[in-house]
Amino acid sequence: MAEVRFEHVTKRFGETIAVNDLNLTIPDKEFLVLVGPSGCGKSTALRLISGLEEPTSGKIYIGERLVNDVAPKDRDIAMVFQSYALYPHMSVHDNMAFGLSLRKTPKPEIQRRVREAARVLGIEELLKRKPRQLSGGQRQRVALGRAIVREPAAFLLDEPLSNLDAKLRVQTRAELSKLHQRLGTTFIYVTHDQVEAMTMATVIAVMNKGLLQQVGKPQDLYERPDNVFVAGFIGSPAMNFFDVTVRGGQDGVYLDAGTFQVPVPKEKAGILDKYLDKKIVFGIRPEDIHSPEYMAPGIIATSIRAKVDVTELMGNEFFLHMLSDDKSFLARVDARTPARPGQEIELVFNMGNMQAFDVETQKTMLS
Amino acid sequence: MSMVQKSSGTTHIFLRFFTSLRRLISRLPLHIILIGAALLWMTPTFGLLVSSFRPATAVGSTGWWTAFQTPFQFTLDNYSSVLSQNGMARSFINSLIITIPATILPILVAGFAAFAFAWMKFPGRNALFIFVVALLVVPIQVTLIPVLRLFTDVKLVGTFPGIWLAHTAYGLPLAIFLLRNFFGSLPKELLESAYLDGASNMRVFFRLILPLSVPALASLAIFQFLWVWNDLLVALVYLQSPSKAPMTLTINNLVSSYGTQWQLLTAAAFISMILPLIIFFALQRYFVEGITAGAVKG
Amino acid sequence: MSDHHRSTVWSRLFGRIQITWRGTGRRGRLSPWLWLLPAFAFVSVFLIYPVIATLRISFMNANSTAYVGINNYKYVFTNPAMQDALLNTILWLFLFTLLAVGLGLLFAVLSGRVRYEAVSKAIIFIPMAISFVAAAVIWKFMYAYRPGGFTQIGLVNEIATKVGLQPTAWLVQQRIPYTDVLLPTPFHANNFAIIIVGVWMWTGFAMVVLSAGLKGISTEVIEAARVDGANEWQIFRRIILPMLAPTIAVIATALVIQGLKTFDIVWVITSGNYGTDVVATFMYKEMFNYQDFGKAGALAVILLAVIIPIMLISIRRFRTQEETR
Numbered sequence: 010m011a012e013v014r015f016e017h018v019t020k021r022f023g024e025t026i027a028v029n030d031l032n033l034t035i036p037d038k039e040f041l042v043l044v045g046p047s048g049c050g051k052s053t054a055l056r057l058i059s060g061l062e063e064p065t066s067g068k069i070y071i072g073e074r075l076v077n078d079v080a081p082k083d084r085d086i087a088m089v090f091q092s093y094a095l096y097p098h099m100s101v102h103d104n105m106a107f108g109l110s111l112r113k114t115p116k117p118e119i120q121r122r123v124r125e126a127a128r129v130l131g132i133e134e135l136l137k138r139k140p141r142q143l144s145g146g147q148r149q150r151v152a153l154g155r156a157i158v159r160e161p162a163a164f165l166l167d168e169p170l171s172n173l174d175a176k177l178r179v180q181t182r183a184e185l186s187k188l189h190q191r192l193g194t195t196f197i198y199v200t201h202d203q204v205e206a207m208t209m210a211t212v213i214a215v216m217n218k219g220l221l222q223q224v225g226k227p228q229d230l231y232e233r234p235d236n237v238f239v240a241g242f243i244g245s246p247a248m249n250f251f252d253v254t255v256r257g258g259q260d261g262v263y264l265d266a267g268t269f270q271v272p273v274p275k276e277k278a279g280i281l282d283k284y285l286d287k288k289i290v291f292g293i294r295p296e297d298i299h300s301p302e303y304m305a306p307g308i309i310a311t312s313i314r315a316k317v318d319v320t321e322l323m324g325n326e327f328f329l330h331m332l333s334d335d336k337s338f339l340a341r342v343d344a345r346t347p348a349r350p351g352q353e354i355e356l357v358f359n360m361g362n363m364q365a366f367d368v369e370t371q372k373t374m375l376s
Numbered sequence: 377m378s379m380v381q382k383s384s385g386t387t388h389i390f391l392r393f394f395t396s397l398r399r400l401i402s403r404l405p406l407h408i409i410l411i412g413a414a415l416l417w418m419t420p421t422f423g424l425l426v427s428s429f430r431p432a433t434a435v436g437s438t439g440w441w442t443a444f445q446t447p448f449q450f451t452l453d454n455y456s457s458v459l460s461q462n463g464m465a466r467s468f469i470n471s472l473i474i475t476i477p478a479t480i481l482p483i484l485v486a487g488f489a490a491f492a493f494a495w496m497k498f499p500g501r502n503a504l505f506i507f508v509v510a511l512l513v514v515p516i517q518v519t520l521i522p523v524l525r526l527f528t529d530v531k532l533v534g535t536f537p538g539i540w541l542a543h544t545a546y547g548l549p550l551a552i553f554l555l556r557n558f559f560g561s562l563p564k565e566l567l568e569s570a571y572l573d574g575a576s577n578m579r580v581f582f583r584l585i586l587p588l589s590v591p592a593l594a595s596l597a598i599f600q601f602l603w604v605w606n607d608l609l610v611a612l613v614y615l616q617s618p619s620k621a622p623m624t625l626t627i628n629n630l631v632s633s634y635g636t637q638w639q640l641l642t643a644a645a646f647i648s649m650i651l652p653l654i655i656f657f658a659l660q661r662y663f664v665e666g667i668t669a670g671a672v673k674g
Numbered sequence: 675m676s677d678h679h680r681s682t683v684w685s686r687l688f689g690r691i692q693i694t695w696r697g698t699g700r701r702g703r704l705s706p707w708l709w710l711l712p713a714f715a716f717v718s719v720f721l722i723y724p725v726i727a728t729l730r731i732s733f734m735n736a737n738s739t740a741y742v743g744i745n746n747y748k749y750v751f752t753n754p755a756m757q758d759a760l761l762n763t764i765l766w767l768f769l770f771t772l773l774a775v776g777l778g779l780l781f782a783v784l785s786g787r788v789r790y791e792a793v794s795k796a797i798i799f800i801p802m803a804i805s806f807v808a809a810a811v812i813w814k815f816m817y818a819y820r821p822g823g824f825t826q827i828g829l830v831n832e833i834a835t836k837v838g839l840q841p842t843a844w845l846v847q848q849r850i851p852y853t854d855v856l857l858p859t860p861f862h863a864n865n866f867a868i869i870i871v872g873v874w875m876w877t878g879f880a881m882v883v884l885s886a887g888l889k890g891i892s893t894e895v896i897e898a899a900r901v902d903g904a905n906e907w908q909i910f911r912r913i914i915l916p917m918l919a920p921t922i923a924v925i926a927t928a929l930v931i932q933g934l935k936t937f938d939i940v941w942v943i944t945s946g947n948y949g950t951d952v953v954a955t956f957m958y959k960e961m962f963n964y965q966d967f968g969k970a971g972a973l974a975v976i977l978l979a980v981i982i983p984i985m986l987i988s989i990r991r992f993r994t995q996e997e998t999r
Contacts, residue, residue, distance in 0.1 A: 545720030
């Protein structure tokens with residue numbers, strides 16, 4: 010119905026390629042989050058869907074319709090801008106009603122929709138006010154309301170939470186998820202914050218430098234990243250990466266990091282056979298590094314020793330910035346762990362969740 | 377249902393060509409109007425320029441557009457005679473003598489006052505500021521008679537100092553307005569740290585505020601320069617001696633004499649325009665920024 | 675006097691900075707007033723005192739030796755020539771402002787859409803740099819008249835004859851060209867001709883300010899409107915224009931005041947003859963040709979009286995805007 014599809018879409022701005030041969034299908038009713046660092050092309054991709062930018066080459070479909078030459082106003086989409094872009098000279102009610110009044114929707118219908126949307130968003134008392142009299146959070150809801158009343162085939166949201174303070178952001182995240190469930194319409198959401206992506210999305214698409222890196226469910230991206238970039242981008246704090254050499258021994262395959270060695274579990278050892286004596290990128294998440302006293306049960310544990318550089322006590326967890334010779338990495342351990350800067354301590358790697366990537370292609374070897 | 381089509385290279389190029397052609401045509405009226413307007417705006421001045429290079433007989437008998445057909449009759453006579461006779465050279469110098477002090481002085485005086493308004497606390501500060509700016513309202517006409525009488529009494533009529541003082545005063549409301557807004561926008565911390573370092577107001581003004589305010593000062597200087605250079609009324613009323621007349625006044629006198637002097641008028645007018653035009657082109661950015669800062673922010 | 679001594683005297687006189695939050699200190703209480711003194715001296719002598727003096731003069735006779743009550747004002751309002759000048763001035767204010775703002779807006783919008791924006795804006799703005807006198811010379815040439823049958827030297831008449839019409843003395847002619855219609859003052863053809871010169875000069879100013887105002891409208895708001903379904907015209911009428919309203923008000927005020935004060939253009943082009951007088955030129959004549967300072971003073975006061983409410987209205991509108999910001 011309202012599936013959105015990119016087919017070999019490229020967008021150039023002069024010499025720069027903002028979006029590079031993008032092939033992406035966004036199924037109907039999904040909450041897709043386009044995530045990536047600044048300049049990765051996610052906002053451009055969103056604007057291509059909206060029609061505010063035209064692709065240099067390739068085709069874009071909304072539903073079954075090819076919309077390359079269709080004006081934004083005829084694409085049946087609604088957009089929420091990062092700065093909300095409310096019409097400053099109109100009241101909240103008129104802001105929300107504007108799109109409908111342009112399409113000559115009958116007045117009673119406009120009233121009904123505006124009132125309903127205001128109710129859902131909790132802004133009924135604000136209908137007569139002007140944008141400059143509203144707080145940031147309220148303005149954002151008006152921007153959402155403006156999109157909702159249009160009853161579009163898809164909602165496009167461009168970093169709508171970035172101008173809110175931290176607490177409001179957390180609150181609004183939950184509300185957006187609820188809204189999505191309630192409306193049942195496709196949401197296409199752009200952000201640079203992977204936390205937003207992980208918490209709200211049903212499908213995540215990671216982009217970097219104009220290229221699509223990986224598409225999938227949040228948990229899939231977390232557990233089975235396709236490449237180093239996705240592995241390091243998803244999950245906070247980021248995954249630790251080591252340049253290691255694969256070595257074979259009598260007990261099986263192990264990874265030689267120079268200052269420490271870690272054995273590879275049997276299931277993964279087979280894949281790494283081809284890389285004996287070659288360098289690979291070994292990845293392990295901070296949350297998969299435990300202190301021996303407080304490690305989670307049932308993990309495939311491997312001990313290493315390293316020196317504590319900086320400690321950050323986060324209340325419920327302990328972040329240990331570790332140094333092993335010149336290699337630095339981060340461990341998330343139980344808050345009760347006794348560790349002080351300068352100390353050399355023992356840590357345990359959960360090798361069951363290890364990641365391995367080819368050095369040249371940066372792609373995962375474990376799929 | 378997916379239709380994966382690879383459009384061939386040539387059809388792709390064709391499509392692109394047609395879309396850009398279509399776009400160009402739909403924007404044609406836009407270009408026509410704008411370019412037409414620009415041409416329309418330039419034509420009068422251009423006509424004057426061409427006329428200024430034509431001999432007296434040609435100017436009086438045929439239109440300037442005919443100058444581009446044979447026989448070509450271009451001459452520099454107009455310029456040379458204007459500069460040597462009719463006191464034009466003298467007028468040019470007079471204009472300079474009048475304008476330069478009348479530009480520098482108001483900036484200084486307004487600068488002092490604007491500094492006080494922006495950064496010093498004293499009773500009635502806001503009310504006084506609004507009052508000064510409200511003086512923008514006063515049309516010069518209202519001040520002419522009393523000031524003329526005053527000048528006559530103190531023998532300042534027909535003197536350069538007299539007109540310097542007058543232009544300074546007339547330029548003050550706008551200057552104080554612009555400078556106070558700009559000074560006020562300078563970061564407070566900068567002045568505070570200078571104060572903590574033991575600087576006096578004088579030092580802060582000359583060493584800190586003025587150097588940081590160059591854009592605003594430049595805008596103001598250009599405004600004031602152009603305004604004084606192009607002024608006719610003030611010169612007409614206060615500066616009645618022909619030997620001290622600026623260009624505007626001299627040209628005005630030339631205009632009143634028809635017929636035989638027209639070709640000189642063209643050159644004279646152009647000479648009077650050159651300096652402002654050069655200044656305008658060179659410092660256009662400041663000029664424009666100054667106006668918009670004053671008007672858009674209110 | 676040692677350096678140290680000198681600087682303390684200096685700073686005692688001119689004080690140290692009073693940053694607002696510090697409050698007034700003992701030191702340098704005199705100082706703000708010293709800084710303001712030169713400006714206030716100038717302003718009092720050349721602006722404040724003359725207003726009061728002119729007010730007084732307007733109630734006196736020609737050489738200000740005796741009071742004549744409101745005779746000057748009576749004369750001013752009943753004199754037919756003066757009434758003409760008044761009507762002309764009113765025409766100036768409306769037409770001049772309307773045209774300059776309208777064209778300025780048009781050019782600002784159009785320029786914003788082309789790549790040669792800076793050039794086109796500069797060209798339209800140039801006339802502001804030249805003096806009214808030079809502009810008058812330029813346009814006297816444009817409007818120059820030679821009787822029919824002779825070669826034309828003015829561009830306007832040249833075009834007129836090329837399309838088959840008779841040449842007209844644009845600056846003298848009061849009837850509507852090519853008709854026998856003579857509308858009442860101020861709707862004379864030559865008035866329009868001179869107003870066009872004023873518009874030629876000041877449209878650039880309006881355009882520049884409006885252009886800056888346009889650029890102040892965030893593109894995201896326009897894009898939101900586009901996504902909401904507005905076409906270009908709807909965007910202009912319902913989004914851009916309302917958002918531009920404060921800027922338009924500012925320029926319109928500035929132009930109205932300029933129109934009221936117009937002197938130079940009219941003076942140089944026609945000296946106010948042929949029915950083109952405006953209040954300012956009329957006043958000048960009273961002052962210098964007739965040496966009647968009483969009447970001239972009355973005219974000046976009237977001018978001031980008209981301008982003040984205009985300024986007050988715009989200041990108040992500006993204030994209310996700032997408050998709701």
